[in-house]
Amino acid sequence: MTTLQEVEKSQVKKLASAAKLPEFRPGDTVRVNVKVIEGQRERIQAFEGVCIARRNAGLNSSFTVRKISYGEGVERVFPLFSPRVDSVELVRRGDVRRAKLYYLRGRRGKAARITERSGAGEETGAAESTEA
Template sequence: MNVIQELEKEQIEKLTAGKNMPDFAPGDTVRISVKVVEGTRERIQAYEGVCIARKNDGLNSSFTVRKISYGEGVERVFQLYSPNLDEIEVVRRGDVRRAKLYYLRGRQGKRARIAERTDGYAAKIVAGERETAVAEKEAAKAAAKNGADASAETPAETPVDGPVEETVEEATGEE
């Protein structure tokens, strides 16, 4: 690797640390959480649409997302490693045979639909997410068990004011 590629790799690692950056491809429906600054306030704005293009160019990687808003097509280009991107979430996987879906610009309604991918790729990603969720659940269970063991070793004494008496009133049946 040359020096420039090494520097770009370091920057990419720095920018992606602690961020949710899933793998996605053109045809996938994605929800992007973008940091928006309005005056002195900063808020997160969600932008959901179909990824119609990806440009993989190291630190300059970008992707284009298209959505229909009030009957008008809106496209937005995002830099993949921008600090203004808070999170990228894949809503559904699309099954397409092109890398650039610019032909969707001329289509409306049902003609602009994209079939959902049901092959092993999507199942593999879901299985990976399931495995991480199971691992997290087991870790939480182990932590709770360790906490329960610690509390079992030092039982908490519950003070009792006196003997507990139960009173039962019998109904007298006078007719």
């Protein structure tokens, strides 16, 4: 392992422990709260949609979220460890058989639906909601 890889690995560990990101996969519906700077003001803007791709590349890891806004498909790529990403909330778990859901780009309405995943993932989610 080169020195650069070692430094990157330590940075990923530090950032991963600081940022409490939920475990999510392609097919899951997520709400990403992004810090938006407008002049001197900074505010939080939510972007909710289906995660259609994850890219695991150390510090350069990212994920793509797609939503339909006013009948138009909007995709946004978020770096996983970006300081602009305030938080990521898991809204719903989806059951898919692919790692990249680019085929959703060509589908509209009910054809673009994703079935909800049931099983072990829901049990942990239910346990978390009773603790709050």
